[in-house]
Amino acid sequence: xxxKNQIAQRIARELKDGYYVNLGIGxxxxxxxxxxxxxxxTLQSENGLLGMGPFPLKGKEDADxxxxxxxxxxxxxxxxxxxxxxxxxxIRAGKVDLTVLGAMEVSDAGDIASWKIPGxxxxxxxxxxxxxxxxxxxxxxxxxxNSKGESKLLSQCKLPLTGIKCVKKIVTNLAVIxxxxxxxxxxxxxxxxxVDEIRNxxxxxxxxxxxxxxxxx
Amino acid sequence: MNKVYxxxxxxxxxxxxxDIIMLGGFGLCGIPENCISALxxxxxxxxTCISNNAGVDDFxxxxxxxxxxxxxxxxxxxxxxxxxxxxxxSGELEVELIPQGTLASRCMASGYGMPAIFTPAGVxxxxxxxxxxxxxxxxxxxLEYAFEADFALVKAWKGDRFGNLIYRGxxxxxxxxxxxxxxxxxxxxxxxxxxxxxxxxxIHTPGIYVHRIFQGTNYEKRIEQRTVxx
Numbered sequence: 001x002x003x004k005n006q007i008a009q010r011i012a013r014e015l016k017d018g019y020y021v022n023l024g025i026g027x028x029x030x031x032x033x034x035x036x037x038x039x040x041x042t043l044q045s046e047n048g049l050l051g052m053g054p055f056p057l058k059g060k061e062d063a064d065x066x067x068x069x070x071x072x073x074x075x076x077x078x079x080x081x082x083x084x085x086x087x088x089x090x091i092r093a094g095k096v097d098l099t100v101l102g103a104m105e106v107s108d109a110g111d112i113a114s115w116k117i118p119g120x121x122x123x124x125x126x127x128x129x130x131x132x133x134x135x136x137x138x139x140x141x142x143x144x145x146n147s148k149g150e151s152k153l154l155s156q157c158k159l160p161l162t163g164i165k166c167v168k169k170i171v172t173n174l175a176v177i178x179x180x181x182x183x184x185x186x187x188x189x190x191x192x193x194x195v196d197e198i199r200n201x202x203x204x205x206x207x208x209x210x211x212x213x214x215x216x217x
Numbered sequence: 218m219n220k221v222y223x224x225x226x227x228x229x230x231x232x233x234x235x236d237i238i239m240l241g242g243f244g245l246c247g248i249p250e251n252c253i254s255a256l257x258x259x260x261x262x263x264x265t266c267i268s269n270n271a272g273v274d275d276f277x278x279x280x281x282x283x284x285x286x287x288x289x290x291x292x293x294x295x296x297x298x299x300x301x302x303x304x305x306x307s308g309e310l311e312v313e314l315i316p317q318g319t320l321a322s323r324c325m326a327s328g329y330g331m332p333a334i335f336t337p338a339g340v341x342x343x344x345x346x347x348x349x350x351x352x353x354x355x356x357x358x359x360l361e362y363a364f365e366a367d368f369a370l371v372k373a374w375k376g377d378r379f380g381n382l383i384y385r386g387x388x389x390x391x392x393x394x395x396x397x398x399x400x401x402x403x404x405x406x407x408x409x410x411x412x413x414x415x416x417x418x419x420i421h422t423p424g425i426y427v428h429r430i431f432q433g434t435n436y437e438k439r440i441e442q443r444t445v446x447x
Contacts, residue, residue: 046317047243048387055446063246063438064374064386070244071444081386083393083421084243084269085325088318092336111341122305122314124294129344130318133337164341 328397
């Protein structure tokens, strides 16, 4: 079974040279720590930056330089600032190669629910609805089950949707799953996890074909 | 032509109860601090605020919330504010949550003289309820209208007496879009200079969009999530 850092590490293996990538808040942010050596990946922060660098050193924080999670950050050589319309323009126009975000639920049709729990405080969707509506390649990083042990991989989302038919791949603590027109296709299992455990933790339609390899991290 | 005002109090003197105002900023980054303080001091009420976020309890738009000066908030994300939550749950405050890119584009459309835009954000979700939609190239898009705002309050790094503005870092965010969208746009700047001192190649907001400008004072520029590496 993977921890949050290992989920991020596995997702980092999906990165390719030249990719422009938007990382959501939570586990997705950790992907930045595992960008493979020898390739150039440019991180987009939807509040108006391409070329986001690591957190600043103590004493070097700049109030005019934050990420979408409002954390202080730095820029890398070759970075660019722009306004919020340009930022979502590049997202809407499909210029961002990969979007990684967290979710509360994902359906086997690729629907995602990630922004609202009715009856509890609703904080808002931020940029998530824009991202999922336009991104060509969306990977969800999340735990396979919620804090009550219930599956987050469903046949239909129960929570209010963020977007429909948009998620392409899910990396959880248990498995790597691709979403196809047939449903969830199990691609890889986490070290020490059996196919049965993954089956039991998945409510939506899970397709298991042949031997399922153990994931490389 | 004189666009220069002495301070925030004078620049916002004619904002009145019930007005629709846009406020630039992302979180607390690039917010019009001086104008917000002046609105709080003036005690103007029943405002509709269009801004990406609603500040925190004791800073930004949170100051106006605390004094119950807001009737309605239009934003994309409103976490980090207990007073906001209280007023939302008690029904004192009307709230409209919209996708961040839609918020940006509805400001942009206004400044571009376009009545509406089509965006795929929110298709198939509760955001789409009651909205017109159209299919282009096999994909569904929602019709979203340009905002109309009585005033836009923006914050820039530098500006000149003609209203030309330059922003700094990610403090740019919604500011240039809202600057284009206000019936009256009020810009507060950290540094007010003479025409000619700013390089025309580097202007982000051309002065035609800016009706009033003043040199701000005592910027706190508070950091919401101070994060450092070891």
